[in-house]
Amino acid sequence: MIRRQGPSPLYYEASPGNRPTLWVEPGEVFEVVTQMNRGPDISVVPYHLLEDWSEYHSYQVERANPSSGAIWVHGAEPGMVIEVVIENMELAPVGYVAFSGNNTMFPSAPLTDEKLGAARVVRIHDNQVIWDAGLTIPARPMIGMMAVAPTHEAQSTVRVGHWGGNMDVQEVGPGARVRLVVNVPGALLHIGDVHALQGDGEISGTGIETSALVRLRVELMPRPAEMIWPRIVTPDYIFTVGADRPAESAFRVAVSELIRWLHADYGLEPREAVLLLSQVLEARATQVVNPTITYVAGVRQEILRGLV
Known part of the structure; x- marks a missing residue:
């Protein structure tokens, strides 16, 4: 039977102080159910998506990019690398994209007023994002936030560093192998912030935010002397x-x-x-x-x- 990490508890920092919630062996296949980021007001949700929105989205999410627990990898020690193999991702049938309106990336454009914020809730079906009645976009599932615990400090799951974190790299999807330097015993692998799709730059501040059932396994290898970053x-x-x-x-x-x-x-x-x-x-x-x-x-x- 494949062991599974559910969407709770949610951690908002990658931290050596986080209590492990799942213990896995190297090479063992396991699953993680991720939690969708907190999305727009329910008034934005189309009527035909309300049921799925209520099932897969939660307004109880406190902050961005929550990790579904922290996964202890047996045998992982400082001086090693974990290789996280993404075997499969099953997306939820609903997701959203949002723009706050006060994006300082575009100071010369009329996009710096919160009143100009926007959001869209979309259907995800057959590996397609149903943008509207006329536009369907192929999904490209990805894990936006993947991290190990840093050596001493707690790092927000919004941040990116040598420990991994909120990298938002589109290639971190099915078939990819992500290598991270182990800083603490057990590595404490954190997984969250799944996107059905994301463009380069993620310029609105989100991709197609959703949740997923992610199937993974972790392998151990010696740390190359020259390796620092993922x-x-x-x-x-x-x-x-x-x-x-x-x-x-x-x-x-x-x-x-x-x-x-x-x-x-x-x-x-x-x-x-x-x-x-x-x-x-x-x-x-x-x-x-x-x-x-x-x-x-x-x-x-x-x-x-x-x-x-």
Whole structure:
């Protein structure tokens, strides 16, 4: 029988002080039920979505990006890396997108007044987001917040750092492997903030916020000496994650991490890695609305297979 972490208790910080709520073995398949972020007033919800909204959404959510418990991984110790393998995600049938109206990203546009805020509640069906009667968009399920506990401090699940956190990277979905450096015994894995879809930048402040049943397993590996920030491996790419402000600082972190990875695992001298990345690097800001901006830097696997 597959063990499951329910949507409670909710943690709003990734913290070494959080009580573990599920204990798993390396390689064991388990499930996490995530909680949707607190959404717009019920007056915004279309009548035909009210029943699903009442089932999958809760106005009791206190803050953004709650984690469904904290998962203890047996055998995980500082000096190791956990690799979180996302096997499957079953989305709830309803979600929402919201914009507060006071977004300082656009000071020259008329979008800095709370009275101009907007929200939309949408149906999610057959891996499609039903935007309205005329527009259906393919869903791309992702886990926005994935973190381990930092060594000493508690970090808000809104923040991003070397522990992971609210990275909001679209590639963190089914088929991806997310690698995080272990800071405390058991790692204390935190999962939350599922999106059915999200554009680069997440410029309204949300993706299609929803909940999901997520099937995962965790593997253990030694920590590479050069690894500090999260890494993501997909069938088509490898990515490094960096976060900072301004955006160019986040970009610098992500690319520096990628150069070190290419040197350690693929034998490229750093100067040769720079020459290659100048031609084939793929990088972007996946969100610009959190306290720090998330950048990913990646290379296609087909390029890496050609390295001798």
